Amino acid sequence: MESGVHMEKRYRTLLSLVLLGFVSWWLYLDRLNFIGELRYAGTKLWITVIVVLLTYATDNLEWRSNSLRLATNVVGVAAGAFIIGWRFAALLPGVVFLRKGSYTLMDRLRIFANYVFTYYCAGIVTDWLPSEMSLLSVFLYLMVARAANWLLVDQIGHGKSLSQLFMAENVLSLLLVPSYYVVTIAQTDPHRVFFLSLPLITLLAVREFLKVREMAHQETRSRKRLENINRDLEKILDMMKLIRSSQDPEKVFHNLAKLIAQTFGYRYALLNLFNQVEDRVERVASWGISEEDFKRLKENAPTVTETRALMDPKYRVSKSYFIPEGAEPLDEGEVFFGFYEESSEENAWRPADMFLVPISDSSGETIGYISLDSPVGGRRPRIEEIRMIEVAAEIAGRIFEDSMEYIQAFQRAQRDSLTGLFNHSAFYSHLEKAVKADTPLSVAMIDVDDFKKINDTYGHLVGDEILRRLSGLFRESLRESDVIARYGGDEFAVILAGVVPKKALEILDRIRVKVEETDFLGIKVSVSIGISGYPQDGTDPEMLVEKADIAMYRAKSLGKNKTVVYEGGEENGAHQENRGDAIDREEIEM
Template sequence: MIRICGVDCMRYLFPLFIMVAVSVLITTIFIIQGFTFNFQLEIVPLIAFYVFTDLFRIKKSKIKLVTNFAGAVPIVVFGAPYFLPFIAFFSSFFKKHSEGPDLIKRKLYGALHYFVMYGVAVYFSDNVRNPYIALLVFAIVAKALNFIMGDLLYAYIRKKQVFDSELLKVSGIEFIYFVFLAIYGGLMWRLYELGLAFETILVFLLYPVIVGIVWVYVQFSNISKERKKSIERIESIRERLKKILEMISIVRSNPDFEEALNTMAQIVNDALGYKYCIINLLDRRNNKIIRVAQSGLTKEEFDKLKSNPPPIDYIMQVLDDQFKVSRSYFIPEGAKEIDTTYAYVGDYDELLKSEAEWKPGDVLIVPIMRNEEMVGYISVDAPKDGKRPQFEDIEMLEIIADQILRVIEDSTRFREILMASKTDLATGLYTHTEFYSVLEKLIKSKEKRFSIIMIDLDNFKEINDTYGHVVGDQVIEKIARVIRKNLRKKDIGARYGGDEFAVIAMDASKADAMNIAKRISKEIREISVGQIKMRVTCSMGIASYPFDGESASDLVEKADRALYAAKKAGKNKIYAI
């Protein structure tokens, strides 16, 4: 078995030096013993069969079996054993390897590994006259060297433990495979010596069948293992979910909201197995991210993070749909250039030593959603099992995110921040997004009736051009006050755009909406800014649900058409469809 991946190239030098020295020694011994490079066409089919077995992959877990041993035995049997190390070297070096760091070094290591493995095995078996014993010696020596170079030297290079249970199990399978092929090869050798060509060919043709049987066995074993792992994972998910829900019920009864949120972060660490968890809230009014709670950081580390809050754009950089999983975002290391100015950098030594799937640069963001708007997020890092998240892991994090929202909503301290995320900073009215969110919810709830009023200021550009943007901003603020003053408690006012506004008049007919619109229009005409004499007017369009449309887009379109008709009719008018 060979398990070589990208590593520090300096750790290749010592094992490569040893294998090069042994390879030179083996070649020298072969030459002394009379080996010459007289290539014979008769061995071309044997070379082709060896290359086929070398390319044929059988993997048990993450460990590749040495399938090319099935191609090595016939070369030894049919009288070309000294060619075998060279065939193995070039076949290994020129076959396709997985891309990654140290590719040439990995290819050279693999090629030398097979050269030494088969060269030494040929040397020790060459003088044994009994074909069965000769091939058994060949198999045992080859397997022993494979274990030393493929596993012990691998451990030296990668600083990993060798004697894990899975490795020993696969080594056992591989040893039986080697011995069986050696015994079977002894039979083929004996038949060949007796001149029984037909029987020899039949035995040789069974070699691919043996490789196929091993492949089927390993595949079945892998499937059984995966099935067992799936069952264990389902049980683990069930237990973790049960634990999460039990802990959440306790947390939500805690009146201390900061303590409750810190406990929520601890749940993420304990139940889902992350080393670090930070809960963040978006303060849209002040354009900053508030670090609310954490688990895994020291008090000093968290205080340092809180003292330097990032702007909201900092988190928006990672919310790329190509990395979306469920409603969360997982960005693998190197997949996207991410500004890490405000990031917390934890301790990743354990992950690096274990060569875990999760990389220090991996990012997992779980948004905290209120309706269709993101009001905060959970960031987690360094899973204790070293694995990247699966779909169900992310779904459990999203369950916790929903519960965190409930805790935040109950907090007086954070309620204003949540409201700020829904309101326009300049006017205090709801945002364009929240307007549509409320509209959609009303339609989904099958509200009996309501009306919308679209408002557009007349000639607002002239006010800005004549009196300046400062005065223009004051006009916008005064109009917002007029709208808020004339709305009933259950009505909704929103800033739809720059100089556009919208009103949702609850349980209002067109006549009711027309009365509200008239009051707003009248007071807008009375607006003044300081000693400046100006004429401020607006045009309005009204549409009603369900008569003018049964979707948000239909209603807004109808109200807009009425608004444009009012503009076309001379402005300062209110039209209804």
């Protein structure tokens, strides 16, 4: 799907081509008069050169003050219209092809088309007036040119209403009227070329006036920004006091999301922490988002790797990241779309805009981020606003560190205390997520052969050390993306995402051989491994574990120290029989 920016650019290009076609047709119909003006320009070559140079010079004087745009090349074009002819003058904007700046050829073509149409409209209107009405002709030429330019650039190009027609732009056109009236009545004066300096002087005077006015506006804006910064700092201090008064981490995070959203004027805020161990973003708290949407966001959270990829330097603003709509493809399951104000302004917030403010710990390491959406004012954030939000994010980082016991408790709840591997519940959580991804995977159940005898012979401390060393061996032998868990007792479970059982058999059998060849405190250790595959052996976590379990007990019944892939004909009864035999032989603990 094309972004709104690309669609708008295509529309403006198409409009420019239509305008060029219209003007070309018009020029063809009026070709005799146009040729006459060209011949006249040739007889006044030195004046023509001066007019062209004046147009080029004033075209490169174009400047912008906030959203104010002045088509300054009117100074040169109007001179051509009143001295040589309006048809010739309408093509003078061809100097845009020599304009300084990094414009593409299509950009220059579009600008040229807009100007040609603008000045042709002005010329056609004034052509209806008798030659003796020179003052009215000058007035109408400049005002019609201004109106046509507003229609093409401001109204059609940027969607601005008539109420947004800037007075300063009209003032320039009005101030040029006396200058060009003098130029028109001095046609027979031998020094008439010097009168062309009058419009240029007028333009430079208006330019300096607008610069002074802009400086005054900037001072006013700076004063208001300082007032806003002081107000925001007071709010941040209040935020710190309120948050630190609460001891419950969940309440702290909720208040933090709420206060950041309300302080800085956003309808939605989402606090996220990086779970580096599992490469997953943890949705910690939100504001303005319904419980149902927050639950969906938690279930479909992106990975830390994916999120860091979004934090590309090209999107960096201060220490934060602003990703405009259409810049990156979005997974609608991972993002939230709420209420947005419609606006045609250039800096208006778009529904798919993303604003991410990193949260760092005291060492400067990024541990998460704040995602803000739908500003109440309906516009994208300014740099000073971003910096104030970053101050709040630093406070959030300290709060997260102070609440690290909560985070550590969360991570401990996912880990086995003896081996550091995922525990039983975390294993099923990962397997459920892997199954939802609907891509091939293998599940392996690994049981230590005769582990009860090891415990009985050497003691539980030795048995625990063997389990720790086995865990380390599994971690070294498998990919970082593979999930390894202590399923319970001396039993381990593995999820191999993107690996079919046949390939998993090769990988896990190498691990089995490695275990057999490793010296564990002078004790020989072996494992029996069973493998099942998604989707052929089951489409839910319990079924996959059950089939891997059946294959593992099949390996036991074949004499242990084997790796077996589940075969579809095996029954649950065989599984129970194998498990019962193993218990009788004291191969597994109850």
